[in-house]
Amino acid sequence: MTKILRDDDLVGSELMGVAINALDAAFLARAQDQMISPPRHHVSFSNRGDLVFTVGGMLGEKPLAGFRVYETFDGVEHSQIVAVWSVEDAKLKGIVLGERLGNIRTGAIGGVAIRYLSSPDAKIVGILGSGAQARTQLAAATTVRQITSARVYSRDEKNRTTFAQEMERELGIEVRPVGSVLDAARDADIVICATTSSTPIIHASDLKLGVHVNTVGPKTQRGYELGLDIADVADVIATDSPEQTRAYASPFFLAGSGNEHRMADLADIIAKREIGRRSSQDTTLFCSVGLAGTEVVVASAIIDLL
Template sequence: MIVLGDEQLAAMPAMALAIEAVEEALAAKAAGLLIAPPRHAVPFAGAGSLVFTVGGSMGERALAGFRAYETFAGSRQDQVVAVWSIATGRLEGVVVGEQLGAIRTGAIGGVAIRRMSAGSAANVAVIGSGLQARTQLEAASIVRPLRQVRVFSRNSERCRAFAARMGARLKLPILPESSAREAVAGADIVICATDSRVPVIEAAWLKPGAHVNSVGPKTVDGHELDLDIALKAAMVATDSIEQTTAYDAPFFLSKAAAAVPLADLSALAGSSSARPVGEGETTLFCSAGLAGTEVFVAAKLIAAYRDRLEAGRSNTWGSHLF
């Protein structure tokens, strides 16, 4: 059995592997083979919750697994993902630590960018400077030939640190901006990865044909995007319509459901690299966290690590540290 932690993931091309795994999970969902019920939270008397997702797939190479993570106050957000083979009943491996959840969410965002943004998209705006912003940007750099990135964060010091760190990592010019509006102006792709419960960008700021990924809060009680962006979009998609109906508070688009129908990312037609709507039309992806994707990602990473060990090669791939 393989046990992987953050140190092992940091030495692997984890995001590229995770994007492959998410594509496979979405294909399983489209074929009706994905097991992906909404997440379940167990509260601990106001201190936070333990949150569980169970998922996997049927058919060839069937997988089953779970993810458990916490929402307790603290500087870490550790989690556990376990993967079983349904055919053998074998526990294939376990992934522990902070990184996998952000990598999985980044990979889902990368697939959304691949399927929903213009193939020529090269300029990115990032609103936020935390771990989710980093993994979303890394995924974008894998699926699109990026030329320039502009970033805004309410914490100017963190904004500058993000620009320096990710610019060196991705070998891209990344410019810190003094406002979200300046960052968004002219961007082909806009990544919102904040914890803001009030809108951080406006529809009027977006260029025609921009694609927006939203990772942060998205209930009627608080949402990082204004409803006008969804109303402007020619297509609004999510990775889990089931999850959007299972939030504690209603999904932020629920009051405008007739005007803003949600598409399922797994069902989008066309090639994996072509935008499914007109080149000048805005698109929006609302990341909900499709259950089962973490099991696919963990399984892909475990298999890659095992293959490398069995081939007698080093278990490192070079530096991929965040």
């Protein structure tokens, strides 16, 4: 019987590690042209909204196929569907409903980037933002690095305090709410920018030498959360999908900055076809765009686990 998982089923500290390892293998498959991730497919329902499909999967030894679908209708409750087939026997492995899988997947992409780009002895994380994405990014960082403490800044004092208390309990590390971007970033070996801000809230001068930065929030010329000077100082700039950065309706925030052409595919860094961090002095920047097909890979790994 096809397994159906919902948000409440996606619990347990081992989920993030499983998701990161599954994506690590998927990025390697991508570098070998074994990942399927065609452009999104939109169907409009008059002026009421769209259904949006990201279809994708992996070839190779145990090929997977599947899709994610979400809608853009007006409503308070939204539900995504992710479904996964095992290509070898045409079996529908399972369906995952809700919002949580998407957050785990974005967190896990960030985790893979941190695994390959941050300094191996990174200990301190600075987080900007206190939403669901900030939570899974921090959980991902602690999964791939020996993180001892984190500092969180978010405009709303209550939100950052709640975030700190809850994440401290969840992850078993010190998490301290701080009153400014600089206080969060200054000593951090890893900076996670996971806000909804459409104006830059962090700049190169806020960062420590040798830092790795993940930007998860807005990244188009209509709005972006990260100062362009961070790209200027970065020794390595990578993304999970160069194609998708070129397909945005509003151009990617680095377009025309002079830095967009040296943006590497994270998959190529993992496959050692591109050079990543060379020393503990390097500054690295990862622009997370959500490679199509990764939902299917993460869903498959979680269905196998649960």
